[in-house]
Amino acid sequence: MDSYVSLTTVVAAAICFLALFGTIFFNRKSRSHQENKTMASSLTLLDPTYSFPHSWKHHVFPSFHGEDVRKNFLSHILKEFRSKGIDLFIDNDIERKRSWGQTVISLFYEVDPTDVKKQTGKFGKVFKKNCKGKTKGDIKIWKQALVEVAKIARYRSRNWFTDAEMIKDIATDVSYKLNHSAPSSDFDGLVGIESQMTKIGSLLQLDSDEVRKIGILGPPGIGKTSIARSLYNQHSQDFQLNVFIDNIKRKYVIPTCSDDYSVKLYLQKQFMSLLTNETDIKIPHLGIVKDRLKDRKVVVVLDDVDRSVQVEAMANKTCWFGHGSRIIVTTQDRRVLKASGINHIHKDGFKELACENVSLVACFFNGEQADIVEGCLAKCFLDVTQGLRVLAEKSLISMESRAIQMAELLVQLGRKIVLKQSVSDLGKRQFLNGAVDIGEVLSDDKADCSSVIGIDLKEEEDISCTSERSFERLTNLQFLRISGNGINTQSLNYISQKLRVLVWSEFQMPTFPSSFNPKFLVKLEMQFSDLEKLWDEIRPFNNLKWMDLSDSDSLEELPDLSTATNLQELDLKLDLGDCSSLAEIPSSIGNAVNLKTFLIFNCSSLLEIPSTIATITNLKSLRLSGCSSLLELPFNIETVTNPMCIDLRCCSSLMKLPSSIGNAIYLQKLDLSHCSSLVKLPSSIGNILSLEELKLSYCSSLVELPSSMKNLGRLSNLKLEKCLKLEILLANINLESLGYLNLSDCSLLKSYPKISTDIQELDPWTGRISSLQRLVLSGMKKLLNQKPLGISTKFKACIICADGNENGIADGDENGITDLVQTVYCSITSEGNALTACHKRAGQVVKGHLYIFEVEVETEEMTSTELVFEFLVGYWHIYEERINSKTWEIKECGVLQLQEVPLLSIRVVNEDNEPSYTEIGDKPWNPSKTEKRQEKKSKITGASSGI
Template sequence: MIISNTYASSTQSLDHLVAIMKHRKATGLVIIPIYFKVTLSDIYGSKGKFEAAFLQLQSSLQEDKVKRWKAAVTEIVSIGGIEWTKGFQFILAEEVVRNASLRLYLKNSKNMVEILSLLEHSECLDVEIFGLWGMPGIGKTSLAREVFEILVPQYDLCYFLQDFHLEFEMKGLWQLRDDFFSKIFGEEKLSLDASDTKLSFMRDRFHNKRILVVLDDVSNARDAEAVLGGFGWFSKGHTIILTSRKKQVLVQCKAKELYEIQKLCEFESFRLCKQYLNEESEVISELISCSSGIPLVLKALVSSVSKRHINSVKEHLWFLLENSPSLIEGAFRRSFDCLDENEKNIFLDIACFFRGVDMDHVVQILDACGVYTNLGICDLIDESLISLCDNRIDMPIPFQEFGRFLVHEEDEDPCERSRLWDPSDITNVLTSNSGTDAIEGIFLDASDLTCELGPTVFDKMCKLRLLKFYYSTSGNHQFMLSLPQGLYSLPDELRLLHWEGYPLENLPQKFNPENLVQLNMPYSDMVKLWEGKKNLGNLKILKLSHSEKLTDIRMLSEALNLENIDLEGCTSLVDISSSIPRCGKLVSLNMKGCSRLQSLPAMVGLTSLKFLDLSGCLDLEEIQDFAPNLKELYLAGTAIRELPSSIENLTELVTLDLENCKRLQQLPVGVSNLKSIVKLKLSGCGSLGSLLKLKAVDCGTS
């Protein structure tokens, strides 16, 4: 249906519009309005061309007739449609066909089917309040509008308000409230006093009317309730549908049924792409992946990709963020701006560094930074900005790129940004020794880099709390970040220090690790961590795996809060009897492949230890005792001849691996009483005697 700038001047056209709207209500007719060389503000605004035309007509025609025309115009505007102010008409025709196709697809989408099923099978005896929630750009408005269009014929009075949050900010409570009551009372410029909105008055007035109200994008439950005059006067036969980015807002609105809008599946994404890209395109799969099933992003990407050549979809997404903010950035910006500082910092850290990472790992690091991480993550989930999948933090690619875009916008110069992840930016900052106290985090994938760092490279980065150098594609562990002149210091604010292939024999003596929570330095050249003692009171995770020159870890005895120690493949370690902290917090100790290891500490005091791996410790002949609460014990390939009798007390032991313990001669009699064992490996134990006494144990010699 085409509406032009002269439409309101034609009484015949206006009568035709009234008839169409009446027919639409009776039959559910689908209408796609086309606003040809006229904008919605011209039609709906109090100072627009349509309002001026109505004032002129009102002086010469009956007021009731003009009121019907205005109501029909208000209704057609609520449907939305296509604004076309300039361009070739054949392009307009393509847009109309595409719009019609997308609406037909939407009617048959999984989300629409499930929402309508939810509405249909609801058996509420009171007012029905439904809540639709989901992340920015997921299609809440489109779905709510389509549901509204489908339900309109079933109701006597219908009201749809798009962008409730923005309208509330622009117009305020009283104007929105007056607009709503004017609509349902059927009176223009209605002024209500307190008695007019009493529950008894409203119930009596509308008890025999079926009312449908849709409020789109509600961010505050109290605002929605205030605009509607409260939820108390609504009764049976009345339906309220609310959409929000926040599930909790809908709960506060006492929604009886909640539905989370799902992302587009791959087929739905592909079908949307084909509406814009007529021929097979190699970038379609990348478009689908980069959009993460978010309709708004996918539409913005495919519609613009069809008009220009691109080399990278992610680069093009950045182009849209920079040059077409209304398309994508606007949808995400409000969600970000509504966050408090704690939530913003967590969001940016996840976007830059921790997407796809185990939540417990993230919480451990960020809590040490003074952040309320658990609370912040819960709020980000409620805002539909992140989700959890198998305890890993999932953030859609567009949200990640938006977060990184925000950091990129902090300053044109990378050395003045808070977080760095781009290899070229980081390389420039490090090699030019231009780091500043603005930098809080650096995650560098150095797989394809070869560069030398100066000894004072970190001296000016006094606020650096997260440092990670890793190699995502290095299969042969050839590490090409070198420190030919050594390293004078590291920032004392570091909570995470992860440096694969660290090229020096120890860490800088000036470095105070009192804030350090995780120290991950696999494949390093370290011989010892430091000379002397350091404050390691906050250290919880230590990973020095495959550091083949490492001989001395005695300073760890001071790390009383260690929970995880990984020394796998540290082939120069011989004696750690005085190195493991004697406290009850250690959960996991991995010494696999420490082929020269000969001596272990007493473990009876390690009451939290659940995992112990000593497999491949070829020189290990004797074990004094075991931690009392072990669940997994791996001793494969060791030189032990017998197990200590304390193994009989490991009532929680699930796995016992003694494979290829060729010198093992017997097992303690009490092993047969370990009811919890699920896996017992004894293959290759050629010296082991009879197993007849192991009646209660499944000796799976796999």
């Protein structure tokens, strides 16, 4: 690279000699070697002593001489460059004397490179003219420069038929070179990369002119590709040609029937096409790579190689490449490296991977969700997803329900690994855990803390931290968790700019330090904080995925979220629970286009939700419960088509829903419980065909339900409890999926379908709700049968069991005890008082079988209008007169009031269906709650008929 830099100091000497010769300098944005030289010339000629700064504003510096070239050819090439987004510096800019590029590409436009090299022809005449008055030393240097410029990468106009084609090709090529010369910051701060780069540096020996082939060997997930990519990004600009071919094993599948020669030709064509950027390159034989590259210094990375023929085709011998070339191969198979003659091998195994991952989990991420860990470490750790998977496979961690859990002994092991990084100098450890170590580091103003990337202080630990520079020295801190008020934040004036995770409960400051920049922040969690606002100006939130400010009672405003536009992985969870002072959500929330979970509950001062929320098309869950001042939802919520759950519980000021709610076609759950001001629902609610659960309990102002609800064929749960003003239910109801209906304390309910007067009985429409298993109608006094009851009332009840087996389950338990019999049991209570009970010996419980009871109740014993029927299926202990805890699920049940009959004794129905009238006792047997499983209750009013 040094030769290129020195060349730029002299190559411009040729510029003014002939109007038709030019040079294009382009900024490589890489490491520069500044020369201590100055410029001294009144012409456009640059003296050899010119110095080149390394701070650049432009991409390309074209330099041509002559007004005719400037007005014609140069104007066209500049236009083409700008169309490709290439920023140009032209020599009439005031920056002409301050800025030049580092890489030189020569363009020989209607001039012969040989004339430039030998200073002959018209070019030679102009050269001699301009040498007058110059020293012999300057002339010698210029001649050497012209010889060199004729050798370097160049364009010759005679190779194109037209100037238009030439200009287009040159602009494309320069754009390509710019893209591949810009330094990458993708691996900045990558945990574990520095130690790996140090180890592999001795193998590369970049200062040597020999051609070297290096192998990176190891199992999946250890970061082989990341290491190779980092090496490539760091050094590729030092080579004339470079190529990174990733995932070779999957991208270049070799047909089983192909011979080796055909395979090598195919692979070599792909290789040369990528290396030279020629899409239609022809490879007639296997000598092309050597012919084209033997004089070129190249760097080639072949990633994830699984067969030696792949290396043989693309980088078989070192003699194929020019001096100083480097070939890097990553693989899981040592045999591939051996067969390819690669002896310089970097071995990266499970031990290193385990130590890195175990330390991270043990010191900071134990108990965290895997999605959050992967999101926080994705750009700063070697393949964390695969790494966690490997640890789980080795039983070093568990990932049940995607939560990472590590055994306590392994946590201690992981922390010991970190302790060994430095026994005496705590600031040289990567992670600090425990109040003693954290307090010692934060209290020492002179300690070097540049190695610390994580701090975790538990809630029960307090430290004394009075230094104003406590956090200033933690310049590389990426993970910070402080639980409780263990650190006094009154003197906090700096937070690391590299933070990816910031979790600080009970944070005591009203705002963050003004210098804090959250551009790398992935997770922000500030529960129970004293924050009034985060900051004043717009700050970058490009990487933010999780944000939790819940229970921050003093929070008055949210930050501007205009920059939260690049969220791509996982959910952005915005949790603002119990922020009672928050009065407004910024309209910039609409820029968080990947927001999926939005939690704003108990924000009692919040008056409205901005209409921009409608632009968040990926929103899955919107929870606004407890926002008691919220008057309405945005009118344009129709564009939010993806939410599966909307929770508006206890929004007591909400009077109506926008009609556009009907466009939320994927909505499954809608909770409007305790919306005491809600008068009616929009008719469009019937368009939400996916709705499964609708809760309207305690909507005390709700008068009627829209008839369009008959279309809700998937509705399985409808709660209308305590709807005190509800008078009319539904017309032509057809809710075939309804499994739960609660109408308790709907005291003004007057009409069921087709009935306009006070209800005397349940309408036959209930029979069309085939899935109904539980119906709650307690407290509905207008549904009482006004006809006088006799001294007793008779009911017929029935159940169908959901489990058991097709052949039935015989008497006796699994131990063969025969004093147990299969029994179906039914009891009736009124306000907790037992009225009667009966049990039916079934012999065996059969799935889908209908079991029928007939029971009588003395009406004089009834203390309310509510009767509770309880059913239970289990083993009846003959001698102990009780049912054991083993029961079966009851699929359906029903009760029907029969005509008045004289009081009979309660009967026990035997398995042969012959009734035997047996007195069970003054009080029916009532099993304890601990003995009940899968029981089903059917609540009906005193004089109602069948369910």
